[in-house]
Amino acid sequence: MGTVKLRTPILIILLVIFVDQALKIWIKTHYTFGEVTRLGGFSWARLYFIENEGMAWGWKFGGSWGKTILTLFRLIAVGFGTWYIGRVVKQGYTRGFIVCAALIYAGALGNLIDSMVYGVVFSASDYSTVATAFPPGGGYSGFLHGRVVDMLYFPFIENGTWPKWMPFVGGETFTFFSPIFNVADAAISVGVITLLLFQKRFLHKETPKPVTTPGVTHAENAKAAE
Secondary structure (H helix, E strand, C coil), X not given: CCCCCCHXXXXXXXXXXXXXXXXXXXXXXXXXXXXXXXXXXXXXXXXXXXXXXXXHHHCCCCHHHHHHHHHHXXXXXXXXXXXXXXXXXXXXXXXXXXXXXXXXXXXXXXXXXXHHHHHHHECCCCCCCCCCECCCCCCCCCCCCCCEEEEEECCCEEEXXXXXXXXXXXXXXXXXCCCEECHHHHHHHHHHHHHHHCHHXXXXXXCCCCCCCXXXXXXXXXXXXX
16 A cells, blocks of 8 residues: 555545535525425435534533633644644555544534634524524624534434333333434544544554665665665
Protein backbone atom coordinates (compact mmCIF):
# COMPACT_ATOMS: atom_id res chain seq x y z
CA MET A 1 0.00 0.00 0.00
CA GLY A 2 1.55 3.28 -1.06
CA THR A 3 2.26 6.33 1.04
CA VAL A 4 -0.80 8.48 1.68
CA LYS A 5 -0.56 12.06 0.50
CA LEU A 6 -1.98 14.90 2.59
CA ARG A 7 -4.53 15.61 -0.13
CA THR A 8 -6.36 12.35 0.72
CA PRO A 9 -7.55 13.40 4.21
CA ILE A 10 -8.11 16.97 2.97
CA LEU A 11 -10.46 15.77 0.24
CA ILE A 12 -12.34 13.53 2.70
CA ILE A 13 -12.73 16.40 5.17
CA LEU A 14 -13.93 18.84 2.51
CA LEU A 15 -16.45 16.32 1.14
CA VAL A 16 -17.92 15.54 4.57
CA ILE A 17 -18.12 19.24 5.51
CA PHE A 18 -19.79 20.16 2.21
CA VAL A 19 -22.45 17.43 2.44
CA ASP A 20 -23.02 18.01 6.16
CA GLN A 21 -23.40 21.78 5.93
CA ALA A 22 -25.43 21.72 2.69
CA LEU A 23 -28.00 19.38 4.26
CA LYS A 24 -28.09 21.31 7.54
CA ILE A 25 -28.60 24.67 5.82
CA TRP A 26 -31.31 23.24 3.56
CA ILE A 27 -33.16 21.69 6.50
CA LYS A 28 -32.79 24.82 8.62
CA THR A 29 -34.23 27.07 5.90
CA HIS A 30 -36.99 24.73 4.64
CA TYR A 31 -38.33 22.87 7.71
CA THR A 32 -40.15 24.07 10.78
CA PHE A 33 -38.85 22.71 14.07
CA GLY A 34 -40.06 19.14 14.57
CA GLU A 35 -41.20 18.71 10.95
CA VAL A 36 -40.90 15.14 9.61
CA THR A 37 -40.94 13.74 6.09
CA ARG A 38 -40.40 10.20 4.87
CA LEU A 39 -37.61 9.33 2.46
CA GLY A 40 -38.66 7.33 -0.58
CA GLY A 41 -41.88 6.21 1.04
CA PHE A 42 -40.05 4.11 3.64
CA SER A 43 -41.52 4.37 7.13
CA TRP A 44 -38.12 3.71 8.71
CA ALA A 45 -36.19 6.44 6.81
CA ARG A 46 -37.10 10.03 7.67
CA LEU A 47 -35.91 13.60 7.81
CA TYR A 48 -36.82 14.92 11.26
CA PHE A 49 -35.62 18.44 12.06
CA ILE A 50 -34.48 19.05 15.62
CA GLU A 51 -31.70 21.10 17.23
CA ASN A 52 -29.58 20.49 20.30
CA GLU A 53 -26.99 22.29 22.38
CA GLY A 54 -24.21 20.19 20.95
CA MET A 55 -23.79 17.39 23.48
CA ALA A 56 -24.72 13.77 22.96
CA TRP A 57 -28.42 12.95 23.39
CA GLY A 58 -29.25 16.66 23.56
CA TRP A 59 -27.84 17.11 27.08
CA LYS A 60 -27.05 20.60 28.34
CA PHE A 61 -24.05 21.64 30.35
CA GLY A 62 -24.03 24.64 32.67
CA GLY A 63 -26.32 27.01 30.76
CA SER A 64 -24.80 29.80 28.66
CA TRP A 65 -21.32 29.51 30.15
CA GLY A 66 -21.39 25.75 29.75
CA LYS A 67 -22.26 26.13 26.06
CA THR A 68 -19.36 28.55 25.59
CA ILE A 69 -16.93 26.20 27.34
CA LEU A 70 -18.14 23.24 25.28
CA THR A 71 -17.70 25.11 22.00
CA LEU A 72 -14.25 26.38 22.99
CA PHE A 73 -13.23 22.85 23.97
CA ARG A 74 -14.32 21.61 20.56
CA LEU A 75 -12.39 24.41 18.90
CA ILE A 76 -9.24 23.38 20.75
CA ALA A 77 -9.88 19.72 19.86
CA VAL A 78 -10.26 20.59 16.16
CA GLY A 79 -7.04 22.63 16.32
CA PHE A 80 -5.24 19.63 17.80
CA GLY A 81 -6.80 17.40 15.16
CA THR A 82 -5.43 19.62 12.40
CA TRP A 83 -1.91 19.15 13.75
CA TYR A 84 -2.43 15.43 14.42
CA ILE A 85 -3.61 14.53 10.92
CA GLY A 86 -0.61 16.30 9.42
CA ARG A 87 1.62 14.35 11.81
CA VAL A 88 0.24 10.88 11.05
CA VAL A 89 0.43 11.54 7.31
CA LYS A 90 4.04 12.66 7.64
CA GLN A 91 4.94 9.64 9.79
CA GLY A 92 3.45 7.22 7.27
CA TYR A 93 0.50 5.69 9.11
CA THR A 94 -1.76 3.32 7.21
CA ARG A 95 -4.35 4.61 4.74
CA GLY A 96 -7.16 3.11 6.84
CA PHE A 97 -6.07 4.94 9.99
CA ILE A 98 -5.69 8.25 8.18
CA VAL A 99 -9.12 7.92 6.53
CA CYS A 100 -10.73 7.18 9.92
CA ALA A 101 -8.93 10.12 11.54
CA ALA A 102 -10.12 12.38 8.72
CA LEU A 103 -13.74 11.23 9.17
CA ILE A 104 -13.64 11.89 12.92
CA TYR A 105 -12.01 15.28 12.39
CA ALA A 106 -14.53 16.28 9.70
CA GLY A 107 -17.45 15.30 11.93
CA ALA A 108 -16.12 17.33 14.84
CA LEU A 109 -15.52 20.33 12.58
CA GLY A 110 -18.98 20.05 11.02
CA ASN A 111 -20.74 20.29 14.39
CA LEU A 112 -18.33 22.98 15.57
CA ILE A 113 -19.42 25.20 12.67
CA ASP A 114 -23.03 24.96 13.89
CA SER A 115 -22.06 25.84 17.45
CA MET A 116 -19.88 28.76 16.43
CA VAL A 117 -21.90 30.61 13.79
CA TYR A 118 -25.44 29.28 13.34
CA GLY A 119 -26.76 31.46 16.17
CA VAL A 120 -25.43 34.53 14.38
CA VAL A 121 -26.34 33.53 10.82
CA PHE A 122 -29.92 32.19 11.26
CA SER A 123 -33.15 33.31 12.86
CA ALA A 124 -34.79 30.98 15.33
CA SER A 125 -36.69 27.90 14.19
CA ASP A 126 -39.99 27.02 15.87
CA TYR A 127 -42.99 24.80 15.25
CA SER A 128 -44.64 27.29 12.88
CA THR A 129 -41.82 29.36 11.35
CA VAL A 130 -38.99 28.43 8.99
CA ALA A 131 -35.67 30.08 9.80
CA THR A 132 -34.04 32.59 7.45
CA ALA A 133 -30.38 33.32 6.86
CA PHE A 134 -28.92 36.68 7.87
CA PRO A 135 -32.19 38.07 9.31
CA PRO A 136 -32.37 41.91 9.62
CA GLY A 137 -32.76 41.75 13.40
CA GLY A 138 -29.82 39.41 13.88
CA GLY A 139 -29.60 35.72 14.67
CA TYR A 140 -31.21 33.78 17.49
CA SER A 141 -28.09 33.84 19.69
CA GLY A 142 -24.52 35.07 19.83
CA PHE A 143 -21.19 33.75 18.60
CA LEU A 144 -20.30 30.31 20.07
CA HIS A 145 -23.92 29.75 21.15
CA GLY A 146 -25.45 28.16 18.05
CA ARG A 147 -27.42 24.93 18.19
CA VAL A 148 -26.43 21.83 16.22
CA VAL A 149 -28.90 20.82 13.48
CA ASP A 150 -29.94 17.14 13.35
CA MET A 151 -32.26 15.55 10.82
CA LEU A 152 -31.48 11.89 10.01
CA TYR A 153 -33.87 9.46 11.70
CA PHE A 154 -33.99 5.72 11.01
CA PRO A 155 -36.38 3.94 13.40
CA PHE A 156 -36.07 0.46 11.89
CA ILE A 157 -38.43 -0.98 14.51
CA GLU A 158 -41.04 1.38 15.92
CA ASN A 159 -43.51 0.64 18.69
CA GLY A 160 -42.00 -2.78 19.25
CA THR A 161 -42.75 -4.64 22.48
CA TRP A 162 -40.25 -6.32 24.77
CA PRO A 163 -41.15 -9.92 25.71
CA LYS A 164 -42.95 -10.05 29.05
CA TRP A 165 -40.41 -12.47 30.50
CA MET A 166 -37.62 -9.86 30.26
CA PRO A 167 -36.79 -8.22 33.60
CA PHE A 168 -37.42 -4.47 34.09
CA VAL A 169 -38.60 -3.79 30.48
CA GLY A 170 -40.92 -6.74 29.82
CA GLY A 171 -44.11 -5.67 28.08
CA GLU A 172 -42.92 -2.11 27.43
CA THR A 173 -42.73 -0.59 23.95
CA PHE A 174 -39.45 0.43 22.32
CA THR A 175 -38.00 1.95 19.16
CA PHE A 176 -34.92 0.34 17.66
CA PHE A 177 -32.41 3.01 16.67
CA SER A 178 -34.12 6.14 17.93
CA PRO A 179 -31.27 8.71 17.76
CA ILE A 180 -31.69 11.67 15.40
CA PHE A 181 -28.31 12.65 14.00
CA ASN A 182 -26.54 14.43 11.14
CA VAL A 183 -23.85 13.68 8.55
CA ALA A 184 -21.11 14.92 10.89
CA ASP A 185 -22.27 12.51 13.63
CA ALA A 186 -22.33 9.68 11.08
CA ALA A 187 -18.76 10.47 9.99
CA ILE A 188 -17.54 10.37 13.59
CA SER A 189 -19.35 7.08 14.26
CA VAL A 190 -18.04 5.42 11.11
CA GLY A 191 -14.49 6.55 11.88
CA VAL A 192 -14.55 5.38 15.50
CA ILE A 193 -16.29 2.04 14.84
CA THR A 194 -13.98 1.22 11.92
CA LEU A 195 -10.93 1.97 14.06
CA LEU A 196 -12.21 -0.30 16.81
CA LEU A 197 -12.92 -3.14 14.38
CA PHE A 198 -9.64 -2.92 12.47
CA GLN A 199 -7.27 -1.43 15.03
CA LYS A 200 -4.69 -4.20 14.68
CA ARG A 201 -4.52 -3.57 10.94
CA PHE A 202 -4.65 0.23 11.08
CA LEU A 203 -2.60 1.20 14.14
CA HIS A 204 0.88 0.92 12.71
CA LYS A 205 3.09 2.75 10.27
CA GLU A 206 3.57 1.68 6.70
CA THR A 207 6.97 0.06 6.12
CA PRO A 208 8.65 1.70 3.13
CA LYS A 209 9.73 -0.64 0.39
CA PRO A 210 13.52 -1.09 0.20
CA VAL A 211 15.29 0.76 -2.56
CA THR A 212 17.02 -1.63 -4.93
CA THR A 213 19.37 -0.64 -7.70
CA PRO A 214 20.72 -3.22 -10.15
CA GLY A 215 24.45 -3.78 -9.76
CA VAL A 216 24.58 -2.29 -6.25
CA THR A 217 25.22 -4.33 -3.08
CA HIS A 218 22.54 -4.87 -0.42
CA ALA A 219 24.46 -2.70 2.10
CA GLU A 220 24.66 0.16 -0.40
CA ASN A 221 20.92 -0.15 -1.16
CA ALA A 222 20.09 -0.05 2.56
CA LYS A 223 22.21 3.06 3.01
CA ALA A 224 20.47 4.74 0.06
CA ALA A 225 17.06 4.05 1.63
CA GLU A 226 17.97 5.90 4.85
